[in-house]
Amino acid sequence: MNEIGLTHLLFVSIALFFIGVYGFLTRRNMITMLMSIELILNSVNINFIAFNKYLYANKLDGLFFTIFVITIAAAEAAVAIAIIINLYRNTRSIDVEDADTMKF
Amino acid sequence: MLNSGLIALIPLLPIISFILISLVGRKYFPKLCSAVATLAIFGSFILSLTVAYQYFFQVGKVNGIYQKLIPLKYVWLQFSPNVSIDMGILLDAISVMMIVVVTFISLMVHIYSMGYMKGEERYATYYSFLSLFTFSMLGLVLACNIFQIYIFWELVGVSSFLLIGYYFNKPSAVAAAKKAFIVTRFADLGFLIGILVLAYYSGTLDFQSMIGRLTSHSDQLSSITAASFMGISALTWGLLLVFIGGAGKSAMFPLHIWLPDAMEGPTPVSALIHAATMVVAGVYLVARLFPIFSISCPEALNVVAYVGIFSSFFAAIIACTQTDIKRVLAYSTMSQIGYMMFALGVSRYGGENGLGYMASMFHLFTHAMFKALLFLGAGSVIHYVHSNEMKDMGGLRKHMPITHITFLVACLAIAGIPPFAGFFSKEEILQAAFHANKMIFVIAIITAAITAFYMFRLYFSIFWNKTYVAHGHGHDDHHGEGTFTMKLPLVILGIMSIVAGFVPFSKLVTSDGLPLVTEFHISFSIAPVLLATGGILLALAFYKKENSKPQSMANGLGALYRSAYKKFYIDEIYLFITKKLVFNLIGRPAAWFDRNVIDGTINLVGNGTAGISNAIKTLQSGKMQQYASYFFTGVIAFVILFIYLWT
Numbered sequence: 002m003n004e005i006g007l008t009h010l011l012f013v014s015i016a017l018f019f020i021g022v023y024g025f026l027t028r029r030n031m032i033t034m035l036m037s038i039e040l041i042l043n044s045v046n047i048n049f050i051a052f053n054k055y056l057y058a059n060k061l062d063g064l065f066f067t068i069f070v071i072t073i074a075a076a077e078a079a080v081a082i083a084i085i086i087n088l089y090r091n092t093r094s095i096d097v098e099d100a101d102t103m104k105f
Numbered sequence: 106m107l108n109s110g111l112i113a114l115i116p117l118l119p120i121i122s123f124i125l126i127s128l129v130g131r132k133y134f135p136k137l138c139s140a141v142a143t144l145a146i147f148g149s150f151i152l153s154l155t156v157a158y159q160y161f162f163q164v165g166k167v168n169g170i171y172q173k174l175i176p177l178k179y180v181w182l183q184f185s186p187n188v189s190i191d192m193g194i195l196l197d198a199i200s201v202m203m204i205v206v207v208t209f210i211s212l213m214v215h216i217y218s219m220g221y222m223k224g225e226e227r228y229a230t231y232y233s234f235l236s237l238f239t240f241s242m243l244g245l246v247l248a249c250n251i252f253q254i255y256i257f258w259e260l261v262g263v264s265s266f267l268l269i270g271y272y273f274n275k276p277s278a279v280a281a282a283k284k285a286f287i288v289t290r291f292a293d294l295g296f297l298i299g300i301l302v303l304a305y306y307s308g309t310l311d312f313q314s315m316i317g318r319l320t321s322h323s324d325q326l327s328s329i330t331a332a333s334f335m336g337i338s339a340l341t342w343g344l345l346l347v348f349i350g351g352a353g354k355s356a357m358f359p360l361h362i363w364l365p366d367a368m369e370g371p372t373p374v375s376a377l378i379h380a381a382t383m384v385v386a387g388v389y390l391v392a393r394l395f396p397i398f399s400i401s402c403p404e405a406l407n408v409v410a411y412v413g414i415f416s417s418f419f420a421a422i423i424a425c426t427q428t429d430i431k432r433v434l435a436y437s438t439m440s441q442i443g444y445m446m447f448a449l450g451v452s453r454y455g456g457e458n459g460l461g462y463m464a465s466m467f468h469l470f471t472h473a474m475f476k477a478l479l480f481l482g483a484g485s486v487i488h489y490v491h492s493n494e495m496k497d498m499g500g501l502r503k504h505m506p507i508t509h510i511t512f513l514v515a516c517l518a519i520a521g522i523p524p525f526a527g528f529f530s531k532e533e534i535l536q537a538a539f540h541a542n543k544m545i546f547v548i549a550i551i552t553a554a555i556t557a558f559y560m561f562r563l564y565f566s567i568f569w570n571k572t573y574v575a576h577g578h579g580h581d582d583h584h585g586e587g588t589f590t591m592k593l594p595l596v597i598l599g600i601m602s603i604v605a606g607f608v609p610f611s612k613l614v615t616s617d618g619l620p621l622v623t624e625f626h627i628s629f630s631i632a633p634v635l636l637a638t639g640g641i642l643l644a645l646a647f648y649k650k651e652n653s654k655p656q657s658m659a660n661g662l663g664a665l666y667r668s669a670y671k672k673f674y675i676d677e678i679y680l681f682i683t684k685k686l687v688f689n690l691i692g693r694p695a696a697w698f699d700r701n702v703i704d705g706t707i708n709l710v711g712n713g714t715a716g717i718s719n720a721i722k723t724l725q726s727g728k729m730q731q732y733a734s735y736f737f738t739g740v741i742a743f744v745i746l747f748i749y750l751w752t
Contacts (some may be wrong), residue, residue, distance in 0.1 A: 016115070022737060024735070025730070025733060026730050026734050027730075029730075034730075059583055097728075097729050097730060098728065100727075101726070101727030101728060102727065
C-alpha cells in the first residue's frame with residue numbers, strides 16, 4: 002500500500018451508493034429513506050471530487066458541482082421534511098407503507 | 106326609381122314578424138300575433154305592388170324589352186374569385202309577378218286564418234310559421250343565385266313540414282308531414298346534384314351569368330355538352346336533375362304522393378302552400394332556367410312536357426273518384442300544375458314560340474287566385490260541417506250563400522268557362538300545345554273536360570244534392586258561415602278570379618321580355634269550352650240530385666274506378682319498394698353490418714383496453730419502494746444494455 006489512488010475513492014463511493022440504495026429500498030421510515038438519499042448524493046459528491054483531483058487537477062469544475070449538489074441536497078431535505086411533516090399530520094405515521102392513497 | 110332597401114323589406118318584414126312572434130309574441134301577446142303577422146304581410150304586399158308598378162311601367166323596360174335587374178346583391182360565401190354564393194334580389198317579369206302573387210295570397214290567408222284558426226291553442230305559433238313560410242317563399246322567388254334559391258327552397262320545405270304537422274297530436278298529420286318532407290327532400294337531392302353539375306361546368310352560381318354562358322356559344326357550353334354520362338350530355342343531366350327537384354316540390358308524377366296527404370294541415374295552409382305558392386316553385390324554377398332549357402337543351406324540355414301532361418291527366422282521373430273534398434282539390438292542383446309544366450315544356454325561347462312560357466306564367470297567376478279561393482271556400486265548408494267527407498255535405502247553398510257564390514265562381518274559373526280567369530290562361534296553354542305537339546294538345550283538352558267534371562261534381566255534392574241535415578254536433582247553425590275575416594278573402598279572391606284573366610300578360614311576362622302579340626281565335630276556343638260545358642252538364646246530371654247514377658257508373662267502370670279510387674296504387678308501390686325492398690335488402694344488412702362489424706370493432710378496442718388495464722392495475726400498488734426498485738432495476742438494465750450489449 003503506497004498511496005490512496007482514484008480506485009480507492011471510487012470503491013468508497015460505490016459502497017456508499019449501494020448502501021444508500023439498499024437503505025432506500027428496505028427502510029420503511031421516511032426519515033431513514035431521506036438519509037439514504039443523502040448517502041447516494043454524497044457518493045456522487047465523492048465521485049466528483051475524486052475525478053477532479055486525479056484527472057483534472059488544475060480545474061475546479063468538480064468542486065463547483067459538489068457545492069451545487071450539497072446546496073440542492075439541503076433544499077431537497079427541507080422540502081422532503083416538510084412533506085413528511087404534512088403526511089404525519091394527515092396519517093399520524095411516517096411509515097411509507099401508510100402513504101398509499103395514490104394507487105388505483 | 107327602385108329603392109333597394111324597400112325591396113329588401115318585402116321578404117324581411119315577414120321574417121321580422123316571425124322572429125318577433127316566436128321570441129316574445131307567443132309568450133306576452135298571443136292574441137295580437139295575428140295582427141302583427143298580418144300587418145307585416147300587408148306591408149310586404151303594398152311594397153310588392155309598388156315594385157311591380159315601378160318595374161312594369163317605369164324602370165323595367167329598356168328599348169321595349171323587360172330587363173333583369175339586380176337592385177341588391179351581397180356576396181355571402183366566396184369560394185373563388187368567380188364562384189360565390191350571393192344573397193341578392195333579382196327582379197324580372199316572373200319574379201315581380203310572383204312576389205305579388207305570394208304576398209297577395211299570403212295576405213288573404215292571414216286574414217282568413219284569423220277566423221278559421223280562432224281559439225286554436227297554438228294560434229301564435231301558427232302565425233309565426235306562416236310568416237316564416239312567406240319569408241322563405243319571397244326569398245325563393247327573388248333569388249339571384251341558384252344556391253340562394255336552393256337555400257330558400259329548403260326553408261320552404263321546412264315551413265311546409267311545420268305547417269302540415271301543425272296538429273302534431275294527430276298521427277296522420279305527423280305521418281303526412283314526414284312524408285312530405287322526406288319525399289321532397291329526396292327530390293331536392295337531385296336538385297342539389299343538378300346545381301353542382303351546372304355550376305361545375307358553367308363556373309358560376311349566378312343566374313344571369315349561368316344563363317349567359319350556357320345559352321351562347323362559349324367554352325362552358327361546349328364543355329358541358331361534350332361531357333357525357335351514360336350517353337346523355339352533362340347539360341341534359343344537370344337540367345333533368347334540377348327538374349327532379351322541381352317535380353318533387355310541384356308534385357309531378359311520380360313524386361306527387363306527398364301532396365294529397367299534405368292536406369292534413371289546416372285548410373288555409375293548404376290554400377297558401379299546397380295550392381297557390383309553394384307547389385308552383387317547381388314551375389318557377391323551370392321558368393327561371395328556361396333560356397338554358399329551351400335554347401341549349403330542348404330534350405330536357407320535352408321531358409318536362411311529357412311529365413307535365415301525364416301528371417295532369419293522371420291527377421284529373423284520380424280527382425274524379427276521391428271523396429275527401431280537400432283531396433279532390435289537391436289532385437286538381439296537381440293537374441293544374443301539370444298544365445303549367447307542359448306549357449313550359451312545349452314552349453321555345455323568344456317571339457311566337459314563347460307563347461307556352463307566357464301561358465304557363467299566366468296560368469300560374471290565375472290558378473293561384475282561384476285555387477286559393479277553392480281551398481278557402483272548402484275551409485269554410487269544413488268549418489261549418491266539421492267534416493272533410495263529401496257524403497256529410499250537400500244542400501249547403503242556403504246555409505252559406507257567400508261561400509256558395511264564390512265557390513261557384515272558382516269552379517267556373519278552373520273549368521275554363523269565359524269570362525272567368527281560368528279560361529284565358531287555359532286558352533293560351535291549349536294554343537301553345539296545339540302549335541307544338543298535337544298529342545299533348547288532345548290529352549290536355551280531355552283533361553280540361555275532366556277538370557270541369559270533377560270540379561262540378563265537388564260543387565254539386567257540396568252545395569246541392571241532398572238537403573243538409575246537421576248531424577251530431579248540434580252547434581252547426583249558430584256559428585253560421587264564419588266570421589267577417591273569413592268571408593272577406595273569399596269575396597276578394599272571387600273578384601280576382603273573375604278579373605285576373607284580363608291582365609295583359611302577353612305584354613308583361615314573356616320569355617324574352619318583348620311583348621307578345623297573341624291572337625284570339627274564337628273558333629279555337631269553341632271546342633274546349635264545349636267540352637268543359639259537357640263536363641259540367643255530366644256532373645249536373647250525376648250530382649245535382651241524390652241518385653244512384655254515380656254508383657252504377659262506378660260499378661260499370663269496375664276495376665278502373667277502383668284503381669283510380671285507390672290512386673292507382675302509387676302509394677302501395679312506394680310502400681312496397683321502401684318497406685319490402687329497401688328495408689330488407691339495404692336497411693337490414695346495413696343495420697346488421699353496423700351492429701356487428703362497426704360496433705364490434707369499437708367494442709373490441711374498448712374491451713381490450715379495459716382488460717389490459719384490469720390485468721396490470723395491480724402494478725400500481727401505491728408502495729413507494731416497489732416503484733423505486735422497478736426504477737433501479739430499469740436503470741441497471743439500461744446500464745447493462747448500453748455498456749455490454751450495445752456495442
